Amino acid sequence: MNRQTILLISDMRQVYLAEIMTKRGLNVRCLDIRNSGTVKEQLEKLKSFLAEADMLILPIPVTKIPEQKMLNDILNKNLTNDTLVLGGCFSTEQQELLERRDIHYLDFMRDEIVTEENAVATAEGVIAELVNHSPYNIEEAKIIVTGYGCCGRAVAARLKALGARVTVLARRREVRKLAKKDGFYAADGGGNAGQHGSCACGYRCDHPRTAAGCIYFRHRVQTGRYGFCLRQRVRHPCGSGTWTSGKICAERERLYSGPGGGEIRAKGA
Numbered sequence: 001m002n003r004q005t006i007l008l009i010s011d012m013r014q015v016y017l018a019e020i021m022t023k024r025g026l027n028v029r030c031l032d033i034r035n036s037g038t039v040k041e042q043l044e045k046l047k048s049f050l051a052e053a054d055m056l057i058l059p060i061p062v063t064k065i066p067e068q069k070m071l072n073d074i075l076n077k078n079l080t081n082d083t084l085v086l087g088g089c090f091s092t093e094q095q096e097l098l099e100r101r102d103i104h105y106l107d108f109m110r111d112e113i114v115t116e117e118n119a120v121a122t123a124e125g126v127i128a129e130l131v132n133h134s135p136y137n138i139e140e141a142k143i144i145v146t147g148y149g150c151c152g153r154a155v156a157a158r159l160k161a162l163g164a165r166v167t168v169l170a171r172r173r174e175v176r177k178l179a180k181k182d183g184f185y186a187a188d189g190g191g192n193a194g195q196h197g198s199c200a201c202g203y204r205c206d207h208p209r210t211a212a213g214c215i216y217f218r219h220r221v222q223t224g225r226y227g228f229c230l231r232q233r234v235r236h237p238c239g240s241g242t243w244t245s246g247k248i249c250a251e252r253e254r255l256y257s258g259p260g261g262g263e264i265r266a267k268g269a
Contacts, residue, residue, distance in 0.1 A: 003054040006031065010034060011064075014057070055086065087107065088108040119154035140165065142165045148170045160184065166185065169187055169188070170188070
């Protein structure tokens with residue numbers, strides 16, 4: 001019996017891969033999952049095809065398949081032990097499932113060469129989207145890059161080469177240090193950092209009863225009754241969360257003014 005490779009198509013990368021494999025004489029069966037309305041139908045077909053499959057190629061990331069529960073059930077019940085499974089960014093549950101069943105699998109995104117080349121493609125796609133949809137020039141634009149992994153580094157480097165003023169948001173101090181070493185501005189983008197917290201602007205808001213927030217990055221740590229950057233003395237009205245510079249909260253009537261803990265009462269209160 002002529003064994004086959006099953007390829008789940010989620011974007012054009014799998015289309016090109018199918019063409020290459022077919023030209024090399026491989027027996028490839030494609031299941032197109034780009035239409036969300038037919039995903040279940042395609043996965044039902046996958047069940048019957050797996051008995052004759054040498055290889056199953058899943059998308060990158062595997063989570064692009066909408067019906068993850070159904071996919072995991074198929075991997076558990078319908079996949080034979082001699083089928084090689086390939087994909088990218090398998091979930092912890094999927095990894096444990098495949099290992100428990102002693103099924104060989106390969107995660108492309110654990111390969112350093114693949115991750116670097118994928119980052120290049122991602123960065124170029126980001127630049128293309130930015131050019132197509134932004135009314136502003138990239139040169140001299142202030143642009144925030146969230147994260148400084150493979151993709152973040154590639155995006156930041158290309159934006160810098162085009163003249164942008166790039167700020168990298170990263171939670172870990174060592175990552176921010178690396179970004180600064182590479183010539184970027186870097187700030188703490190760590191979200192809820194606890195009672196004392198940190199602003200995305202990089203200043204630590206050290207009043208224990210005050211939520212950290214920064215007008216520059218529209219970031220707020222959800223602790224305390226008030227939210228503003230203590231170092232910059234930026235205040236905002238309560239309720240909507242929309243940042244407004246120099247405006248005392250009319251609803252609360254008072255606002256902590258800085259790390260010393262002094263209160264300022266609103267005029268007329």
